[in-house]
Amino acid sequence: MENANATNLSLFFTDENSDFIIADDINGPALAVVVGLEFLISLVINIGVLLATFAQPSSLKKPSTIFLSFLVGANLIMTLFFMPFTIISAAAGEWIFGSTYSQKTAVCTFVGFMFSLSVGFSAHTFALISFDRFLFIVKPLMYIKYMNQRLALVIIA
Numbered sequence: 001m002e003n004a005n006a007t008n009l010s011l012f013f014t015d016e017n018s019d020f021i022i023a024d025d026i027n028g029p030a031l032a033v034v035v036g037l038e039f040l041i042s043l044v045i046n047i048g049v050l051l052a053t054f055a056q057p058s059s060l061k062k063p064s065t066i067f068l069s070f071l072v073g074a075n076l077i078m079t080l081f082f083m084p085f086t087i088i089s090a091a092a093g094e095w096i097f098g099s100t101y102s103q104k105t106a107v108c109t110f111v112g113f114m115f116s117l118s119v120g121f122s123a124h125t126f127a128l129i130s131f132d133r134f135l136f137i138v139k140p141l142m143y144i145k146y147m148n149q150r151l152a153l154v155i156i157a
Contacts, residue, residue: 021094032091039083046072046079063152064136067129070156074121081114128155 059065098104135143
């Protein structure tokens with residue numbers, strides 16, 4: 001552990017000479033508990049919102065509901081593809097996904113990609129929700145004329 005400053009950039013030491021162990025100044029079990037609670041809460045709330053949304057099919061025609069559903073989807077990507085890896089590796093004190101350096105790096109890269117993807121989706125969706133609300137409040141006649149389910153789906157894509 002020659003370079004303690006590496007923890008500013010990463011949870012784990014990831015040079016080829018390390019074993020992907022957690023940095024000394026991070027309490028792995030405590031991190032696993034906190035992220036585990038966040039995982040459970042996120043899973044329950046996001047699935048609850050999706051179920052409530054799909055229980056009312058007429059609400060799926062509203063652009064704001066389409067944007068909200070996409071945001072929930074981005075949160076579920078984070079919850080399902082990032083948090084479990086973080087919880088398990090923090091509890092174990094090392095990155096255990098893969099037996100060789102290249103396998104560990106590949107899985108770590110995939111998890112990082114999924115994290116970046118979900119953050120990008122969330123930011124994109126927040127911008128769209130802001131634009132949707134702006135049009136609804138500032139230009140209500142334009143909103144009624146142009147904003148519909150089809151346009152919302154095109155904008156999301």
